[in-house]
Amino acid sequence: MTRRGPRPLRTRLPLLLATVLAGVCGALGLTTALAQHAYLTGELDGRVNDAAVSGVTAAARHPGRPDDLAFLGTGGHPSGLLAARLDTGGHVLAGAVVRRDDGPSPLGAAQRSALTGVPDDGTVHTRTVPGLGAYRVTALDASGIRVLAGLPLDDVRHTLRALVRIEAAATAGALVLAGGCCVLAVRRGLRPLGRVAAAADQVARAPLGPKGPTGLARVPAPDADPGTEAGRVGAALNRMIDEVEASLGERRRGEERMRRFIADAGHELRTPLASIAGYAELMNRGARPDTADLAWRRIGAESARMTGLVEDLLLLARLAEGRPPQAAETDLALLVAEAVRQARTAGADHVWRVELPLDPPLRVTGDGPRLRQAVSALLANARMHTPPGTTVTVSLATTAARHTLRVRDDGPGIPRDLLPAVFDPFTRADPSRTRAGLGGGGSGLGLAVAAAIVHAHGGAVRVDSVPGRTEFTVDFPATGPSLPSAHPAPEHPPTASHPLGSSA
Secondary structure: OOOOOOOOHHHHHHHHHHHHHHHHHHHHHHHHHHHHHHHHHHHHHHHHHHHHHHHHHHHOOOOOOOOOOHHHHHOOOOOOOEEEEEOOOOOEEEEEEEEOOOEEEEOOHHHHHHOOOOOOOOOOEEEEEOOOEEEEEEEEEEOOEEEEEEEEOHHHHHHHHHHHHHHHHHHHHHHHHHHHHHHHHHHHHHHHHHHHHHHHHHHHHOOOOOOOOOOOOOOOHHHHOOOOHHHHHHHHHHHHHHHHHHHHHHHHHHHHHHHHHHHHHHHHHHHHHHHHHHHHHHHHOOOOHHHHHHHHHHHHHHHHHHHHHHHHHHHHHHHHOOOOOOOEEEEHHHHHHHHHHHHHHHOOOOEEEEEOOOOOOOEEEEOHHHHHHHHHHHHHHHHHOOOOOOEEEEEEEEOOOEEEEEEEEOOOOOOHHHHHHOOOOOOOOOOOOOOOOOOOOOOOOHHHHHHHHHHHOOOEEEEEEEOOEEEEEEEEEOOOOOOOOOOOOOOOOEOOOOEOOOOO
Protein backbone atom coordinates (compact mmCIF):
# COMPACT_ATOMS: atom_id res chain seq x y z
CA MET A 1 0.00 0.00 0.00
CA THR A 2 1.54 3.24 -1.12
CA ARG A 3 1.45 6.21 1.17
CA ARG A 4 0.21 9.42 -0.34
CA GLY A 5 2.28 12.51 0.17
CA PRO A 6 0.87 15.76 1.56
CA ARG A 7 -1.36 17.81 -0.67
CA PRO A 8 0.26 20.80 -2.33
CA LEU A 9 -0.23 24.19 -0.72
CA ARG A 10 -2.32 25.51 -3.58
CA THR A 11 -4.83 22.69 -2.89
CA ARG A 12 -4.78 22.81 0.90
CA LEU A 13 -5.02 26.58 1.23
CA PRO A 14 -8.26 27.00 -0.80
CA LEU A 15 -9.74 24.05 1.09
CA LEU A 16 -8.81 25.66 4.38
CA LEU A 17 -10.24 29.01 3.34
CA ALA A 18 -13.44 27.33 2.11
CA THR A 19 -13.77 25.50 5.42
CA VAL A 20 -13.34 28.71 7.39
CA LEU A 21 -15.81 30.53 5.15
CA ALA A 22 -18.32 27.68 5.49
CA GLY A 23 -18.00 27.84 9.26
CA VAL A 24 -18.54 31.61 9.27
CA CYS A 25 -21.56 31.33 6.95
CA GLY A 26 -23.00 28.48 9.05
CA ALA A 27 -22.61 30.50 12.24
CA LEU A 28 -24.26 33.51 10.63
CA GLY A 29 -27.10 31.36 9.29
CA LEU A 30 -27.68 29.71 12.67
CA THR A 31 -27.66 33.06 14.43
CA THR A 32 -30.14 34.47 11.90
CA ALA A 33 -32.43 31.45 12.22
CA LEU A 34 -32.42 31.61 16.02
CA ALA A 35 -33.11 35.34 15.98
CA GLN A 36 -35.93 34.89 13.47
CA HIS A 37 -37.39 32.04 15.52
CA ALA A 38 -37.35 34.16 18.66
CA TYR A 39 -38.94 37.07 16.83
CA LEU A 40 -41.71 35.03 15.21
CA THR A 41 -42.40 33.14 18.43
CA GLY A 42 -42.65 36.44 20.32
CA GLU A 43 -45.11 37.78 17.76
CA LEU A 44 -47.19 34.59 18.03
CA ASP A 45 -47.17 34.74 21.82
CA GLY A 46 -48.45 38.32 21.68
CA ARG A 47 -51.33 37.23 19.49
CA VAL A 48 -52.06 34.31 21.86
CA ASN A 49 -52.21 36.68 24.85
CA ASP A 50 -54.49 39.04 22.95
CA ALA A 51 -56.81 36.14 22.09
CA ALA A 52 -56.86 35.02 25.73
CA VAL A 53 -57.71 38.53 26.94
CA SER A 54 -60.43 38.81 24.35
CA GLY A 55 -61.83 35.41 25.38
CA VAL A 56 -61.88 36.30 29.09
CA THR A 57 -63.61 39.60 28.35
CA ALA A 58 -66.29 37.88 26.25
CA ALA A 59 -66.79 35.05 28.76
CA ALA A 60 -67.22 37.54 31.61
CA ARG A 61 -70.51 38.64 30.03
CA HIS A 62 -72.02 35.26 30.93
CA PRO A 63 -70.46 34.31 34.26
CA GLY A 64 -73.18 31.80 35.04
CA ARG A 65 -72.35 29.54 32.06
CA PRO A 66 -68.86 28.07 32.66
CA ASP A 67 -68.94 26.04 29.45
CA ASP A 68 -70.09 28.88 27.18
CA LEU A 69 -67.91 29.39 24.02
CA ALA A 70 -70.35 31.68 22.27
CA PHE A 71 -67.64 34.31 21.82
CA LEU A 72 -66.02 32.08 19.13
CA GLY A 73 -69.04 32.53 16.90
CA THR A 74 -68.69 36.28 16.65
CA GLY A 75 -66.30 35.96 13.69
CA GLY A 76 -63.03 37.71 13.01
CA HIS A 77 -60.93 35.01 14.65
CA PRO A 78 -57.81 33.66 12.95
CA SER A 79 -57.93 30.19 11.45
CA GLY A 80 -56.63 27.58 13.87
CA LEU A 81 -57.53 29.56 16.99
CA LEU A 82 -58.12 27.18 19.88
CA ALA A 83 -60.27 28.28 22.87
CA ALA A 84 -61.47 26.45 25.99
CA ARG A 85 -63.13 27.03 29.35
CA LEU A 86 -61.36 25.57 32.38
CA ASP A 87 -62.47 24.62 35.84
CA THR A 88 -60.55 25.37 39.00
CA GLY A 89 -58.50 22.19 38.61
CA GLY A 90 -57.34 23.12 35.11
CA HIS A 91 -59.56 20.58 33.32
CA VAL A 92 -61.23 21.55 30.08
CA LEU A 93 -64.94 22.05 30.45
CA ALA A 94 -65.54 22.94 26.83
CA GLY A 95 -63.22 23.64 23.91
CA ALA A 96 -63.32 24.33 20.20
CA VAL A 97 -61.00 25.19 17.33
CA VAL A 98 -61.80 27.70 14.60
CA ARG A 99 -61.67 26.22 11.10
CA ARG A 100 -61.08 28.35 8.05
CA ASP A 101 -64.34 27.37 6.29
CA ASP A 102 -66.40 25.40 8.83
CA GLY A 103 -66.35 27.69 11.83
CA PRO A 104 -65.67 26.42 15.38
CA SER A 105 -65.34 22.66 15.86
CA PRO A 106 -65.51 21.07 19.31
CA LEU A 107 -62.44 19.39 20.70
CA GLY A 108 -62.32 15.68 21.23
CA ALA A 109 -61.52 13.93 24.50
CA ALA A 110 -57.88 13.34 23.60
CA GLN A 111 -57.46 16.95 22.59
CA ARG A 112 -59.04 18.21 25.81
CA SER A 113 -56.80 15.89 27.79
CA ALA A 114 -53.68 17.37 26.06
CA LEU A 115 -54.75 20.84 27.23
CA THR A 116 -55.37 19.82 30.83
CA GLY A 117 -53.10 21.31 33.43
CA VAL A 118 -52.11 24.52 31.69
CA PRO A 119 -51.51 26.99 34.54
CA ASP A 120 -53.64 30.13 34.49
CA ASP A 121 -50.78 32.50 35.30
CA GLY A 122 -50.68 34.15 31.85
CA THR A 123 -47.46 32.43 30.70
CA VAL A 124 -47.31 30.91 27.20
CA HIS A 125 -46.58 27.20 26.81
CA THR A 126 -46.14 24.81 23.92
CA ARG A 127 -48.51 21.84 23.76
CA THR A 128 -48.98 19.19 21.09
CA VAL A 129 -52.69 18.68 20.43
CA PRO A 130 -53.61 15.39 18.73
CA GLY A 131 -54.89 15.98 15.24
CA LEU A 132 -53.99 19.68 15.35
CA GLY A 133 -50.22 19.81 15.87
CA ALA A 134 -48.06 22.03 18.06
CA TYR A 135 -49.72 25.03 19.71
CA ARG A 136 -48.63 27.97 21.82
CA VAL A 137 -51.28 28.21 24.58
CA THR A 138 -51.93 30.36 27.63
CA ALA A 139 -54.65 30.46 30.32
CA LEU A 140 -56.03 33.49 32.16
CA ASP A 141 -58.18 33.72 35.31
CA ALA A 142 -60.42 36.78 35.67
CA SER A 143 -62.54 36.70 38.82
CA GLY A 144 -63.00 32.92 38.64
CA ILE A 145 -63.54 32.88 34.89
CA ARG A 146 -60.77 30.77 33.34
CA VAL A 147 -60.21 30.85 29.60
CA LEU A 148 -57.52 29.08 27.55
CA ALA A 149 -56.43 30.36 24.11
CA GLY A 150 -53.87 29.02 21.65
CA LEU A 151 -52.53 29.46 18.12
CA PRO A 152 -50.70 26.90 15.96
CA LEU A 153 -46.90 26.96 15.47
CA ASP A 154 -47.16 25.72 11.89
CA ASP A 155 -46.79 29.16 10.32
CA VAL A 156 -43.72 29.93 12.40
CA ARG A 157 -42.14 26.61 11.54
CA HIS A 158 -42.95 26.93 7.85
CA THR A 159 -41.43 30.41 7.80
CA LEU A 160 -38.30 29.21 9.59
CA ARG A 161 -37.88 26.23 7.23
CA ALA A 162 -38.20 28.53 4.22
CA LEU A 163 -35.68 30.90 5.77
CA VAL A 164 -33.22 28.07 6.42
CA ARG A 165 -33.60 26.83 2.83
CA ILE A 166 -32.98 30.30 1.47
CA GLU A 167 -29.95 30.81 3.72
CA ALA A 168 -28.56 27.39 2.81
CA ALA A 169 -28.91 28.12 -0.89
CA ALA A 170 -27.36 31.56 -0.50
CA THR A 171 -24.54 30.16 1.63
CA ALA A 172 -23.83 27.38 -0.86
CA GLY A 173 -23.75 29.88 -3.73
CA ALA A 174 -21.50 32.21 -1.76
CA LEU A 175 -19.19 29.32 -0.86
CA VAL A 176 -18.95 28.19 -4.47
CA LEU A 177 -18.23 31.72 -5.64
CA ALA A 178 -15.81 32.49 -2.81
CA GLY A 179 -14.10 29.11 -3.19
CA GLY A 180 -13.59 29.71 -6.91
CA CYS A 181 -12.22 33.18 -6.23
CA CYS A 182 -9.95 31.77 -3.49
CA VAL A 183 -8.63 29.07 -5.79
CA LEU A 184 -7.85 31.60 -8.50
CA ALA A 185 -6.32 34.08 -6.06
CA VAL A 186 -4.25 31.46 -4.24
CA ARG A 187 -3.00 29.87 -7.45
CA ARG A 188 -2.09 33.25 -8.82
CA GLY A 189 -0.42 34.24 -5.55
CA LEU A 190 1.48 30.95 -5.32
CA ARG A 191 2.63 31.05 -8.93
CA PRO A 192 5.89 32.88 -7.98
CA LEU A 193 6.50 30.28 -5.26
CA GLY A 194 6.06 27.60 -7.90
CA ARG A 195 8.75 29.22 -10.03
CA VAL A 196 10.98 29.55 -6.95
CA ALA A 197 10.45 25.86 -6.19
CA ALA A 198 11.24 24.98 -9.82
CA ALA A 199 14.50 26.95 -9.64
CA ALA A 200 15.42 25.27 -6.34
CA ASP A 201 14.62 21.86 -7.81
CA GLN A 202 16.77 22.61 -10.85
CA VAL A 203 19.67 23.60 -8.60
CA ALA A 204 19.15 20.49 -6.46
CA ARG A 205 19.30 18.28 -9.56
CA ALA A 206 22.38 20.01 -11.01
CA PRO A 207 25.62 18.00 -10.66
CA LEU A 208 27.86 19.95 -8.30
CA GLY A 209 31.04 17.95 -8.87
CA PRO A 210 34.27 19.24 -10.45
CA LYS A 211 32.77 18.86 -13.92
CA GLY A 212 29.38 20.28 -13.03
CA PRO A 213 27.79 23.35 -14.60
CA THR A 214 29.43 26.71 -14.10
CA GLY A 215 26.15 28.66 -14.06
CA LEU A 216 23.25 27.59 -11.84
CA ALA A 217 19.64 28.60 -12.41
CA ARG A 218 18.34 31.73 -10.73
CA VAL A 219 14.90 32.90 -9.68
CA PRO A 220 13.70 35.50 -12.23
CA ALA A 221 13.98 39.12 -11.09
CA PRO A 222 10.17 39.71 -10.92
CA ASP A 223 9.90 36.75 -8.52
CA ALA A 224 12.76 38.04 -6.33
CA ASP A 225 11.14 41.35 -5.37
CA PRO A 226 11.82 41.86 -1.64
CA GLY A 227 8.53 43.76 -1.33
CA THR A 228 6.51 40.49 -1.25
CA GLU A 229 6.76 37.35 0.82
CA ALA A 230 7.38 35.15 -2.22
CA GLY A 231 9.89 37.72 -3.49
CA ARG A 232 11.84 37.57 -0.23
CA VAL A 233 12.00 33.78 -0.57
CA GLY A 234 13.20 34.13 -4.16
CA ALA A 235 15.80 36.75 -3.21
CA ALA A 236 17.06 34.56 -0.36
CA LEU A 237 17.30 31.59 -2.72
CA ASN A 238 19.26 33.67 -5.24
CA ARG A 239 21.68 34.74 -2.50
CA MET A 240 22.09 31.12 -1.45
CA ILE A 241 22.72 30.07 -5.06
CA ASP A 242 25.31 32.86 -5.37
CA GLU A 243 27.06 31.53 -2.26
CA VAL A 244 26.91 27.96 -3.57
CA GLU A 245 28.28 29.01 -6.94
CA ALA A 246 31.04 31.05 -5.33
CA SER A 247 31.95 28.09 -3.10
CA LEU A 248 31.97 25.76 -6.11
CA GLY A 249 34.16 28.17 -8.03
CA GLU A 250 36.54 28.50 -5.12
CA ARG A 251 36.67 24.74 -4.70
CA ARG A 252 37.42 24.24 -8.38
CA ARG A 253 40.09 26.91 -8.29
CA GLY A 254 41.53 25.27 -5.17
CA GLU A 255 41.54 21.89 -6.86
CA GLU A 256 43.19 23.39 -9.92
CA ARG A 257 45.80 25.08 -7.73
CA MET A 258 46.36 21.81 -5.90
CA ARG A 259 46.86 19.92 -9.19
CA ARG A 260 49.23 22.60 -10.42
CA PHE A 261 51.01 22.61 -7.06
CA ILE A 262 51.51 18.86 -7.13
CA ALA A 263 52.72 18.98 -10.74
CA ASP A 264 55.13 21.83 -10.01
CA ALA A 265 56.40 20.21 -6.82
CA GLY A 266 56.95 16.94 -8.68
CA HIS A 267 58.86 18.73 -11.43
CA GLU A 268 60.94 20.72 -8.96
CA LEU A 269 61.87 17.55 -7.08
CA ARG A 270 62.46 15.53 -10.23
CA THR A 271 64.99 17.99 -11.66
CA PRO A 272 67.58 17.75 -8.83
CA LEU A 273 66.92 14.03 -8.46
CA ALA A 274 67.66 13.53 -12.16
CA SER A 275 70.87 15.56 -11.84
CA ILE A 276 71.98 13.57 -8.80
CA ALA A 277 71.22 10.29 -10.56
CA GLY A 278 73.14 11.41 -13.68
CA TYR A 279 76.25 12.51 -11.83
CA ALA A 280 76.18 9.39 -9.65
CA GLU A 281 76.05 7.26 -12.82
CA LEU A 282 78.98 9.26 -14.20
CA MET A 283 81.05 8.53 -11.09
CA ASN A 284 80.14 4.85 -11.20
CA ARG A 285 81.67 4.66 -14.64
CA GLY A 286 85.05 5.75 -13.31
CA ALA A 287 85.26 9.42 -14.27
CA ARG A 288 88.53 11.30 -14.15
CA PRO A 289 89.40 12.99 -10.82
CA ASP A 290 88.56 16.49 -12.07
CA THR A 291 85.25 15.26 -13.49
CA ALA A 292 84.47 13.36 -10.28
CA ASP A 293 85.19 16.46 -8.22
CA LEU A 294 82.78 18.46 -10.40
CA ALA A 295 80.19 15.73 -10.09
CA TRP A 296 80.46 15.73 -6.30
CA ARG A 297 79.99 19.51 -6.20
CA ARG A 298 76.96 19.34 -8.47
CA ILE A 299 75.47 16.48 -6.44
CA GLY A 300 75.92 18.56 -3.28
CA ALA A 301 74.35 21.63 -4.89
CA GLU A 302 71.36 19.71 -6.21
CA SER A 303 70.92 17.97 -2.84
CA ALA A 304 70.95 21.34 -1.08
CA ARG A 305 68.45 22.69 -3.60
CA MET A 306 66.13 19.72 -3.09
CA THR A 307 66.49 19.98 0.69
CA GLY A 308 65.54 23.65 0.61
CA LEU A 309 62.53 22.92 -1.59
CA VAL A 310 61.30 20.16 0.72
CA GLU A 311 61.79 22.37 3.77
CA ASP A 312 59.80 25.17 2.13
CA LEU A 313 56.99 22.74 1.28
CA LEU A 314 56.93 21.43 4.85
CA LEU A 315 56.89 24.97 6.22
CA LEU A 316 53.94 25.88 3.98
CA ALA A 317 52.11 22.76 5.14
CA ARG A 318 52.70 23.55 8.81
CA LEU A 319 51.62 27.16 8.41
CA ALA A 320 48.51 26.08 6.47
CA GLU A 321 47.56 23.87 9.42
CA GLY A 322 47.44 26.99 11.58
CA ARG A 323 50.24 26.04 13.94
CA PRO A 324 51.16 29.14 15.96
CA PRO A 325 54.74 30.41 15.54
CA GLN A 326 57.16 30.63 18.42
CA ALA A 327 56.48 33.72 20.52
CA ALA A 328 59.46 35.93 21.37
CA GLU A 329 60.11 39.64 21.09
CA THR A 330 62.21 40.52 18.07
CA ASP A 331 63.65 43.85 16.98
CA LEU A 332 62.34 44.28 13.46
CA ALA A 333 64.84 47.00 12.58
CA LEU A 334 67.81 44.81 13.53
CA LEU A 335 66.30 41.87 11.66
CA VAL A 336 65.82 43.94 8.48
CA ALA A 337 69.32 45.37 8.68
CA GLU A 338 70.84 41.87 8.87
CA ALA A 339 68.68 40.64 5.97
CA VAL A 340 69.75 43.59 3.80
CA ARG A 341 73.42 42.95 4.64
CA GLN A 342 73.08 39.36 3.40
CA ALA A 343 71.16 40.45 0.29
CA ARG A 344 73.86 43.04 -0.53
CA THR A 345 76.50 40.34 -0.29
CA ALA A 346 74.54 38.06 -2.65
CA GLY A 347 73.55 40.87 -5.04
CA ALA A 348 76.50 43.21 -5.24
CA ASP A 349 75.42 44.29 -8.72
CA HIS A 350 72.31 46.00 -7.26
CA VAL A 351 72.07 49.31 -5.41
CA TRP A 352 70.68 48.84 -1.90
CA ARG A 353 69.15 51.66 0.12
CA VAL A 354 67.87 51.34 3.69
CA GLU A 355 65.63 53.76 5.61
CA LEU A 356 65.33 52.81 9.29
CA PRO A 357 64.23 54.79 12.38
CA LEU A 358 67.26 55.67 14.50
CA ASP A 359 66.00 55.77 18.08
CA PRO A 360 63.58 53.06 19.29
CA PRO A 361 63.70 49.36 18.41
CA LEU A 362 60.62 48.15 16.52
CA ARG A 363 59.42 45.20 18.54
CA VAL A 364 57.29 42.40 17.09
CA THR A 365 56.29 39.13 18.74
CA GLY A 366 57.01 35.98 16.81
CA ASP A 367 59.54 33.55 15.46
CA GLY A 368 62.67 35.57 14.65
CA PRO A 369 64.26 33.12 12.17
CA ARG A 370 60.99 32.77 10.26
CA LEU A 371 60.51 36.53 10.15
CA ARG A 372 64.04 36.89 8.84
CA GLN A 373 63.24 34.24 6.22
CA ALA A 374 60.18 36.23 5.10
CA VAL A 375 62.16 39.48 4.76
CA SER A 376 65.01 37.66 2.98
CA ALA A 377 62.50 36.14 0.53
CA LEU A 378 61.22 39.63 -0.39
CA LEU A 379 64.78 40.90 -0.91
CA ALA A 380 65.73 37.79 -2.90
CA ASN A 381 62.70 38.29 -5.12
CA ALA A 382 63.79 41.89 -5.86
CA ARG A 383 67.36 40.74 -6.53
CA MET A 384 66.55 37.76 -8.76
CA HIS A 385 63.86 39.37 -10.93
CA THR A 386 65.47 42.74 -11.68
CA PRO A 387 68.48 43.47 -13.89
CA PRO A 388 71.88 44.57 -12.50
CA GLY A 389 72.00 48.20 -11.48
CA THR A 390 68.43 48.18 -10.12
CA THR A 391 67.95 50.21 -6.95
CA VAL A 392 66.22 48.34 -4.14
CA THR A 393 64.95 50.50 -1.26
CA VAL A 394 64.00 48.95 2.08
CA SER A 395 62.18 51.18 4.58
CA LEU A 396 60.52 50.78 7.96
CA ALA A 397 57.83 53.01 9.46
CA THR A 398 55.98 52.63 12.73
CA THR A 399 52.81 53.72 14.49
CA ALA A 400 51.40 52.81 17.89
CA ALA A 401 49.55 49.81 16.42
CA ARG A 402 51.78 48.46 13.65
CA HIS A 403 55.14 48.46 11.93
CA THR A 404 55.25 48.75 8.13
CA LEU A 405 58.05 47.30 6.00
CA ARG A 406 58.33 48.34 2.35
CA VAL A 407 60.59 46.78 -0.27
CA ARG A 408 60.63 48.91 -3.42
CA ASP A 409 62.62 48.57 -6.65
CA ASP A 410 62.75 50.43 -9.95
CA GLY A 411 62.91 47.31 -12.09
CA PRO A 412 60.65 46.31 -15.01
CA GLY A 413 57.73 45.39 -12.75
CA ILE A 414 55.45 42.37 -12.46
CA PRO A 415 53.16 41.49 -15.38
CA ARG A 416 49.61 42.65 -14.69
CA ASP A 417 48.10 39.20 -15.24
CA LEU A 418 50.51 37.71 -12.70
CA LEU A 419 49.73 40.13 -9.84
CA PRO A 420 46.63 38.29 -8.45
CA ALA A 421 48.62 35.03 -8.07
CA VAL A 422 52.01 36.45 -7.11
CA PHE A 423 51.82 34.93 -3.60
CA ASP A 424 50.65 31.49 -4.79
CA PRO A 425 53.16 28.62 -4.65
CA PHE A 426 55.23 28.01 -7.81
CA THR A 427 54.14 31.28 -9.41
CA ARG A 428 56.74 32.49 -11.89
CA ALA A 429 56.79 35.00 -14.69
CA ASP A 430 58.10 32.24 -16.97
CA PRO A 431 55.54 29.41 -16.91
CA SER A 432 57.81 26.96 -18.74
CA ARG A 433 59.66 25.79 -15.58
CA THR A 434 63.01 26.28 -17.36
CA ARG A 435 66.01 27.69 -15.53
CA ALA A 436 68.94 29.65 -16.84
CA GLY A 437 71.41 27.54 -14.95
CA LEU A 438 71.57 26.41 -11.40
CA GLY A 439 71.08 29.78 -9.80
CA GLY A 440 69.22 31.40 -12.60
CA GLY A 441 65.74 31.35 -11.02
CA GLY A 442 63.80 30.37 -7.95
CA SER A 443 61.34 27.58 -7.45
CA GLY A 444 58.38 29.96 -7.08
CA LEU A 445 57.98 29.31 -3.36
CA GLY A 446 59.75 32.35 -1.89
CA LEU A 447 56.84 34.83 -1.94
CA ALA A 448 54.35 32.11 -0.94
CA VAL A 449 56.50 31.27 2.11
CA ALA A 450 56.92 34.96 2.96
CA ALA A 451 53.15 35.60 2.79
CA ALA A 452 52.40 32.50 4.89
CA ILE A 453 54.90 33.58 7.58
CA VAL A 454 53.51 37.13 7.68
CA HIS A 455 49.92 35.88 7.97
CA ALA A 456 50.91 33.44 10.72
CA HIS A 457 52.24 36.42 12.70
CA GLY A 458 49.00 38.36 12.32
CA GLY A 459 50.33 40.61 9.57
CA ALA A 460 49.34 41.37 6.00
CA VAL A 461 51.33 41.65 2.77
CA ARG A 462 50.38 43.24 -0.55
CA VAL A 463 52.10 44.29 -3.76
CA ASP A 464 51.70 47.18 -6.17
CA SER A 465 53.58 47.12 -9.44
CA VAL A 466 53.88 49.24 -12.57
CA PRO A 467 56.82 49.37 -14.97
CA GLY A 468 59.62 51.17 -13.17
CA ARG A 469 58.19 50.70 -9.64
CA THR A 470 57.34 47.57 -7.67
CA GLU A 471 56.60 47.81 -3.97
CA PHE A 472 55.88 45.05 -1.47
CA THR A 473 54.23 46.33 1.74
CA VAL A 474 54.16 44.25 4.93
CA ASP A 475 52.26 45.30 8.06
CA PHE A 476 53.23 43.72 11.40
CA PRO A 477 51.29 44.28 14.65
CA ALA A 478 53.42 46.22 17.10
CA THR A 479 54.27 44.76 20.50
CA GLY A 480 53.47 47.39 23.12
CA PRO A 481 55.08 50.84 23.23
CA SER A 482 58.51 51.29 21.74
CA LEU A 483 61.19 51.66 24.45
CA PRO A 484 64.67 53.19 24.16
CA SER A 485 67.18 50.74 22.78
CA ALA A 486 69.30 48.99 25.43
CA HIS A 487 71.84 47.66 22.95
CA PRO A 488 74.28 49.52 20.72
CA ALA A 489 73.24 50.13 17.13
CA PRO A 490 74.58 47.42 14.82
CA GLU A 491 77.35 48.14 12.43
CA HIS A 492 75.65 48.38 9.04
CA PRO A 493 77.42 48.37 5.68
CA PRO A 494 76.92 51.58 3.71
CA THR A 495 74.62 51.77 0.69
CA ALA A 496 75.27 53.50 -2.57
CA SER A 497 73.76 56.78 -1.47
CA HIS A 498 72.91 56.46 2.27
CA PRO A 499 74.65 54.64 5.10
CA LEU A 500 72.74 51.52 6.07
CA GLY A 501 70.52 52.38 9.01
CA SER A 502 70.22 56.12 8.35
CA SER A 503 66.91 57.76 7.76
CA ALA A 504 66.48 59.37 4.41
